[in-house]
Amino acid sequence: MSVIAVILLVITICIVFIPWYNKHRRYIKHLERYPSPPRVFLLGNALDFRQPTAFIRKFGEYARLYGDVVKIYVGPFPTKLLVSNYKLVEQVLSSNKNLNKGKEYQYLSKWLGRGLLICDGDSRWKSHRKLLLPSFHVQVFEEFLHVFETKTQLLVRKLETELDSSSFDIQPYIQLCSLDIICEAALGTSIHAQEDGDSDYVKSISTMCTLFIKRSFNPRLRNNFLYKYSDVYREEERVIKILHRHSSEIVERRKKELQQMELVQDEFGLKKKLTLLDLVLVKRNDVPTLTDIAIREEIDTFMFAGHDTTAAAMGFTIFCLSEYPHIQNKVMDELNAIFVGDVNRSVTLQDINEMRYLEAVIKEALRIYPPVPYYSRMVTEELNFEGGIIPQGISLLLDVYGLHHNPEYFPDPDKFLPERFLGDRGPNGLPYSYIPFSAGPRSCIGQKFAMLEMKTALSILLRHYEFLPSTPKHILSLSAVIVLSSSNGVRVRIRRRIKRTTSPTGYNS
Numbered sequence: 001m002s003v004i005a006v007i008l009l010v011i012t013i014c015i016v017f018i019p020w021y022n023k024h025r026r027y028i029k030h031l032e033r034y035p036s037p038p039r040v041f042l043l044g045n046a047l048d049f050r051q052p053t054a055f056i057r058k059f060g061e062y063a064r065l066y067g068d069v070v071k072i073y074v075g076p077f078p079t080k081l082l083v084s085n086y087k088l089v090e091q092v093l094s095s096n097k098n099l100n101k102g103k104e105y106q107y108l109s110k111w112l113g114r115g116l117l118i119c120d121g122d123s124r125w126k127s128h129r130k131l132l133l134p135s136f137h138v139q140v141f142e143e144f145l146h147v148f149e150t151k152t153q154l155l156v157r158k159l160e161t162e163l164d165s166s167s168f169d170i171q172p173y174i175q176l177c178s179l180d181i182i183c184e185a186a187l188g189t190s191i192h193a194q195e196d197g198d199s200d201y202v203k204s205i206s207t208m209c210t211l212f213i214k215r216s217f218n219p220r221l222r223n224n225f226l227y228k229y230s231d232v233y234r235e236e237e238r239v240i241k242i243l244h245r246h247s248s249e250i251v252e253r254r255k256k257e258l259q260q261m262e263l264v265q266d267e268f269g270l271k272k273k274l275t276l277l278d279l280v281l282v283k284r285n286d287v288p289t290l291t292d293i294a295i296r297e298e299i300d301t302f303m304f305a306g307h308d309t310t311a312a313a314m315g316f317t318i319f320c321l322s323e324y325p326h327i328q329n330k331v332m333d334e335l336n337a338i339f340v341g342d343v344n345r346s347v348t349l350q351d352i353n354e355m356r357y358l359e360a361v362i363k364e365a366l367r368i369y370p371p372v373p374y375y376s377r378m379v380t381e382e383l384n385f386e387g388g389i390i391p392q393g394i395s396l397l398l399d400v401y402g403l404h405h406n407p408e409y410f411p412d413p414d415k416f417l418p419e420r421f422l423g424d425r426g427p428n429g430l431p432y433s434y435i436p437f438s439a440g441p442r443s444c445i446g447q448k449f450a451m452l453e454m455k456t457a458l459s460i461l462l463r464h465y466e467f468l469p470s471t472p473k474h475i476l477s478l479s480a481v482i483v484l485s486s487s488n489g490v491r492v493r494i495r496r497r498i499k500r501t502t503s504p505t506g507y508n509s
């Protein structure tokens, strides 16, 4: 190697390595007071997260052994804090600062671009959120009830094949139903996921989630340069093409249809055949950053953020109901009073408002099994917390699962007790201890949509079927692949619910 080459190498090292090293030394200094689990040289704690099923167990163990703010190393330096400290969670979520998501979210950026979920919390995010918010108004949702209903009726028919099974995994059924719902409600198009679960689009969504988790905790794949030479990268390129082609085609088709439609404008834009995409298309001229690509990104975001989460919540709610028959009976009493024994009557918004106990049941299932068990925020403005500093560049991993299972906030945390949610003030008067939809400025925009979808779908399913525990008893193996799932399925048994003959209303099994 020539002298010049050596000098250039030294200069490069100085330019790249020294600032990088200094930044991380700062982290070490400021984060000194937080404990950390034992780690491996250069790899840090990465080896603890080779399996998605390890997350819940490992994070639980970290919090138990090291406290409610734990330093995590992914590589040679600390980059994350696992946070289940109520005060810090409140400080982060309620603030208008530090609205950027953690670094891991970038790994979804090829798919979701700068869509609402993963974009930085800047003025662009603010204007898009403001524009999209009216699309999630309850008045708009009345249009979606029909979609929720027809897709759930199809699910009811699909489940008939399981009537004789001693147990089966209900999750894939619900997942496809939820995908059908979000596609029809968000895009106004039917992808017939329940009829063709093997479609490339459906499979690509699930592959993307798996690739994301592979990258998040693998130091080699986290490096953008090395990542480009991996199999994971090639697989990602393949599925992204499928996902983008699908949503772009739909956006283009819908744009043409809208031009041809005779529009009757109301305060939300359209009166008939309203979809989330229509609402965005109608309002696009108000926001210059809402280009064709940005619209596709928002639609991809709805697809991603809106289907797996809701499916997980419904699957776990059904599992809880199968395990707690007396609670299922209470839900049925409520449904009997509302539908007066009619299995087929359509659900109205008025009915939904009356389903208070079912709502408490769903909320309690969201507590025990939060569909997004962890989410993260990047510290962009250093935080003052308990007399110390959390420096810029650190990612805060908010431990929703840990908070929801903390006996201090929820006595008997593993018990399914919907009654916790029947009062007006929430379960304990501590709003940041229960955050399945996050909270504050970047909370879930689809929360009301999801609750409406779940209440409609569950009220239909429960009028048709009784959910029973599987034999032998099924123990869930929880796995956090962005969204909480059970790696051995969500197994239950079903029995057709028969209308009671002794009483004018109600059902029996």
Ligand code: HEM
Residues within 6 Å of the ligand: 101, 116, 117, 118, 129, 301, 302, 305, 306, 307, 309, 310, 313, 370, 371, 372, 375, 376, 435, 436, 437, 438, 441, 442, 443, 444, 445, 446, 447, 449, 450
């Ligand atoms: C039970 C169902 C759902 C759960 C548990 C859930 C949970 C969450 C959580 C925890 C966040 C914050 C994530 C973070 O900070 O990284 C979030 C954000 C978001 N959710 Fe949901 N979600 C659900 C359903 C939906 C639905 C149905 C939609 C759309 C139709 C949706 C769209 C979004 C969007 C766009 C954001 C980003 C909001 C922003 O940053 O401004 N979600 N959701």
